[in-house]
Amino acid sequence: MDTIEQFNTYVMPSYGRYDLVLEKGQGETAVDENGKEYIDFGSGIGTNSLGYCNEDWVNSICEQAHKIQHTSNYYYTKVQADFAKALCETAGYTDMFFGNSGAEANECAIKIARKYSFDKYGKGRHNIITLVNSFHGRTLCTLSATGQDVFHNYFFPFVDGFINVEANNIDDLRAKLDDTVCAVMFEYIQGEGGVMALEQDFVDEIFRLCAEKDVLTIADEVQTGVGRTGMFLAGDNYGKKADLTTLAKGLAGGIPIGVCLSGEKCSKVLTAGTHGSTFGGNPISCAGGLAVLRKINSPEFLEEVSAKGTYIREKLLTSREVKSVSGIGMMIGIELESKKAGDIVKAALDRGLLLLTAKTKVRLLPPLTITYEEIDKGLAILLDLLNA
Ligand SMILES: Cc1ncc(COP(=O)(O)O)c(C=O)c1O
Structure with missing residues (x-):
């Protein structure tokens, strides 16, 4: 039995899930069971604020588990x-x-x-x-x-x-x-x-x-x-x-x-x-x-979150398919002109990008630690899908 089949056999079907089995992650990148990488613009619905397996965070919880x-x-x-x-x-x-x-x-x-x-x-x-x-x-x-x-x-x-x-x-x-x-x-x-x-x-x-x-x-x-x-x-x-x-x-x-x-x-x-x-x-x-x-908890870090949010918004607004961009900082909603948010999220998955939806919008909640390099990589995929 593969993971998805086994999971569905034993777990109540209260979520609509994608066919994706994530195994590990580092920084802003998640990796599935087959070794395929995904840039994560959703951070587990805003939970992985420092991305995957941030070293200080891992050390902190491991030290505590030992105590x-x-x-x-x-x-x-x-x-x-x-x-x-x-x-x-x-x-x-x-x-x-x-x-x-x-x-x-x-x-x-x-x-x-x-x-x-x-x-x-x-x-x-x-x-x-x-x-x-x-x-x-x-x-x-x-x-x-x-x-x-x-x-x-x-x-x-x-x-x-x-x-x-x-x-x-x-x-x-x-x-x-x-x-x-x-x-x-x-x-x-x-x-x-x-x-x-x-x-x-x-x-x-x-x-x-x-x-x-x-x-x-x-x-x-x-x-x-x-x-x-x-x-x-x-x-x-x-x-x-x-x-x-x-x-x-x-x-x-x-x-x-x-x-x-x-x-x-x-x-x-x-x-x-x-x-x-x-x-x-x-x-x-x-x-x-x-x-x-x-x-x-430092003004520099928080300013960086704002700056990255602004950067993402500006790039998104270059797409004709983007009707408006809502939210503040790195909590971002993208209203689309004609495409369906759910279709974009599914297509992004194939291309190695994790996104979220919120009602009819595509929603981004990237890890707060995301780098500009990863932002660019993720946005290249997203804009490509939007402009297709
Ligand atoms: C604003 C807000 N409040 C409460 C909740 C519920 O949080 P939890 O799922 O951790 O119970 C959520 C979850 O999405 C939320 O966005």
């Missing part, structure tokens, strides 16, 4: 304390909670928002505004939060208490932000929703109204965070700091992690016994996270 791989959250480990300090200081927050995924990070933020409001105002102020076209995860609660009807099927009943507002519609926001609402949750750039950046005015109004009504802001930076936009947080691009910010994907360089960051306002909301996660704060993930922060 202690896990312990329960009844005890402390130094690597967790070190990572928590480094992350809070880098992101400009005072406190954090450790989970294992983006959905878990968002669940945590939702629980904090509801408890913050319950502790202060009692029952009845539990609604959370999320945006139409958002994506917040696959657990029942985060699916319920997700503002896309296509996800609201089969699994009834969904979790109550989410109200959708149209992205960038200030009137809709004003009309729905009533005294039943405890938080507004949003992605600065809707990733799965088609790499759509929110408008500054709309973001300004979210923060203004929330401050006025003591409603919490929750920034889902699972996809936009950790240097992706050329700033450590996408909120920095907007000059905003949400009360709660969630991170996951690229945070540990390709091993599971999800965190919810909070400022002082919410730092004491979760008390002993109110939330938990067995693997949350896994020492190996924390060691991976420390290696990621060591690499990306």
Whole structure:
């Protein structure tokens, strides 16, 4: 039985997968079972922020595995304390909670928002505004939060208490932000929703109204965070700091992690016994996270991410097939004139290039460490396919 057949025999078919079996990778290049190489413009959907097998990252997690791989959250480990300090200081927050995924990070933020409001105002102020076209995860609660009807099927009943507002519609926001609402949750750039950046005015109004009504802001930076936009947080691009910010994907360089960051306002909301996660704060993930922060937490590195994003955008816009390019930094959505994004992704695979889609767009989330040489190689293939 070959790998794909064996996999499909035993694993539930919940993903549409390509016929590609990846075996290893180095830097920005992945290699399949047959030795064919692929330039990776998707980085495992933004997880392999330092590319494949970055040396400092590998050493960091291997050293940690040799010391202690896990312990329960009844005890402390130094690597967790070190990572928590480094992350809070880098992101400009005072406190954090450790989970294992983006959905878990968002669940945590939702629980904090509801408890913050319950502790202060009692029952009845539990609604959370999320945006139409958002994506917040696959657990029942985060699916319920997700503002896309296509996800609201089969699994009834969904979790109550989410109200959708149209992205960038200030009137809709004003009309729905009533005294039943405890938080507004949003992605600065809707990733799965088609790499759509929110408008500054709309973001300004979210923060203004929330401050006025003591409603919490929750920034889902699972996809936009950790240097992706050329700033450590996408909120920095907007000059905003949400009360709660969630991170996951690229945070540990390709091993599971999800965190919810909070400022002082919410730092004491979760008390002993109110939330938990067995693997949350896994020492190996924390060691991976420390290696990621060591690499990306410098103005020069982040400027380089922006510069590479600009470079890619300019090159893409030379193609007649490119109608528009959206996103910020190295979070890039490509709207096509006539071709289908899915067809481009499949054709690119044959040519040795890994791409993503987001709705009808081709989406690029290259490793943050990608070199100009690799960018050029990947773009040559992509532009060739677009211009064909
Ligand atoms: C903005 C956003 N939030 C949450 C999630 C869910 O993250 P995870 O799949 O790690 O649970 C995703 C995943 O794509 C995401 O893009």
